[in-house]
Amino acid sequence: MTTAHSSTTFADLTTIGVGGPIRTFLTPHTRDEVIAAVREADDAGVPLSVIGGGSNLLVSDDPFDGVVVRDARQEIRFGDAQADGTVSVSADAGCNWDDFVAVTVSHGLEGVEGLSGIPGTVGASVVQNIGAYGQEVASSVTQVDAWDRQHTRIVTLDAEHLDFGYRTSALKTSMYDAPARPSSRFFPTPRFVVLSVTFRLRNSDEGTVGYGQLAKALGVEVGDRMAVTAIRDAVLTVRAAKGMLEDAHRYRIPAMTGAKRDDTIAAALHAQREATGTDSPDFNRHSCGSFFTNPILDAAQAAALPDDAPRFPATLPSGEPGTKTSAAWLIDHAGFHKGYAIADNAPASLSTLHTLALTNRGSARAEDIAVLARTVRDGVEHAYGIRLIPEPVIVGLEL
Ligand SMILES: Cc1cc2nc3c(=O)[nH]c(=O)nc-3n(C[C@H](O)[C@H](O)[C@H](O)COP(=O)(O)OP(=O)(O)OC[C@H]3O[C@@H](n4cnc5c(N)ncnc54)[C@H](O)[C@@H]3O)c2cc1C
Incomplete structure (x- = not known):
């Protein structure tokens, strides 16, 4: 049965720990209840925020004068092994991402081990x-079952419909409606509310080490094959050293x-x-x-970039070839080093371990994060x- 919670704030539900009080916070426990909660909010024309781990939200x-819905379902379903060595695995939208990775890695499946430790x-x-x-994730997703808020029906989306790109x-x-211009119809929740995701993973105890920093941590070369469990452990260690994991203490509060x-x-908690x-x-x-x-x-x-700035081949939104550079490099070389804050004892600062993470030092409000973001x-x-374009979904704030 859907649980309705009182006195919950976005600060309770987000990793950055800021955000105002929520009028209605619901945690549905079945697919029908998820759809009913979304549908009721849409029919009533009230703002709707479907939230997961709150790790990409500012x-x-x-006060949020609307409905926040967090899918409480956590089930993972394994299909039969196929002749080509793949296995289809489907998970409920509410399943914690790193729990999903841990389970698939422990089943000896290759495909998402490099995404260990990503919150949400x-x-x-x-x-x-x-x-x-x-x-x-695009390389292992085969289909998404979703509730289409526009046509009020369940749909199955494949890779073509999903149109994956870099962080989009x-x-x-x-x-x-345009980059950073929220749509009046579907913001801050997409038109399609994901109900479950199906992945095609490979039955293999080994994965490919796909990144230099990871190869260094493992003492191997990029492209080498390693046990998926070893890759997962190395990713978690590298992430911990950069503060790029969520604080596990957040799960101790009743709202979580x-x-x-x-x-x-x-x-x-033990690893932390x-x-x-x-x-x-x-x-x-x-x-x-x-x-x-x-x-x-x-x-x-790209030609105007300093010679020593990182450069990687990439594709522009227009489809033309482009050059990707590093936001962390630009921030650091523009004078905003690790731990930067706009004033001594400011409640928000860059992480002391990573220039790309804006952090709440314990008492920040959303506006403190916004001021830091604008300054950088x-x-x-x-x-x-x-x-620079912000990555998180930003609700009720102008940067
Ligand atoms: C410490 C840290 C490290 C991170 N590292 C990475 C990284 O390495 N790579 C990376 O890509 N990201 C990273 N992120 C960003 C974040 O973890 C991901 O974007 C993650 O997928 C967000 O998941 P969430 O459930 O927390 O989404 P939320 O923050 O809850 O929501 C984000 C958006 O997704 C929508 N949404 C949520 N659930 C659904 C659903 N069921 N159907 C439709 N829409 C939905 C929300 O409406 C909202 O618009 C990191 C974040 C943190 C805090």
Whole structure:
């Protein structure tokens, strides 16, 4: 049965720990209840926020006069092994993403091990096509079952409908009329509410090491094959050293009950204690992860970059070839180093471990994060003429 919670704030439900009070917060436990909750809000014309782990959301401190829905379903279903060595695995949208990775890796399946430790849910993984360490979720997703809010029906979306790109998909673009301009109809929840995602994974105890930093941590070369369990462990270690994991303490508050399995919460708390040497909250992890995407530049912009700036081949939204550079490099070289804050003792700062993460040091409000974001974005634009684009979904705030 759908549970209705009182006195919940977005600060309770998001990894960055900011955001105002929520009028209605619902946690449906069946597919029909998820659809009913979404449908009721849409029929009544009230703002709707379908939330997963709240790890890619920055919400204003103002009251949210609408409905927040968090799918409480966590089931993972395994299909039969196919002759080509693949297995179809389907998971409920509400399933915690890292729980999904842990389970598939423990079943000896290759395909998502490089995405270990990314906070959030299976449902949201396809919204921004999560990626890390040489892997993207797009390469293993075969289909998404979703509720279409426009035509009020369940649909099955395949790769063509999903239109995955770098940190984007048709689900994400359905929320915007133009880049960073929220749609009046579907923001801050996509037109398609994901109900479940089906992946094609490979029956193999080994995966490919797809990224230099990871290869270094494992003492191998990029392209080498390694046990998927070893790749997962190395990714989690590298992420912990950069503060790019969520703070597992967040699952101890009542509003987060049921959002992750009890055994994996205990394991994450243990690993966090080992990594940080303390049982206290780790404010470097109170972030939305990377706050800005890596810019993809046209030929003229790329030519104007300093010689020592990173450059990778990429594709522009127009389909033309472009050059991807590093947002972290631009931020650092524009003078915003790790730990940067606009004033001593400011409640928000860059992570002391990573320039791309804007963090809440314990008492920040949404506006403190926004001021820091504007300062960094404008400083980079002033130094390099490149306007950084925020990665999180930003609700009720103007950057
Ligand atoms: C410490 C940290 C590290 C991170 N590292 C990475 C990384 O390496 N790579 C990367 O790609 N991202 C990374 N992220 C960003 C984030 O974890 C991902 O974007 C993640 O997929 C968000 O999932 P979520 O469930 O928390 O989404 P939320 O923040 O809850 O929601 C984000 C958007 O997705 C929508 N959404 C949520 N559930 C559904 C659903 N069922 N159907 C339709 N829409 C839905 C919401 O409406 C919202 O618009 C990181 C974040 C943090 C805090």
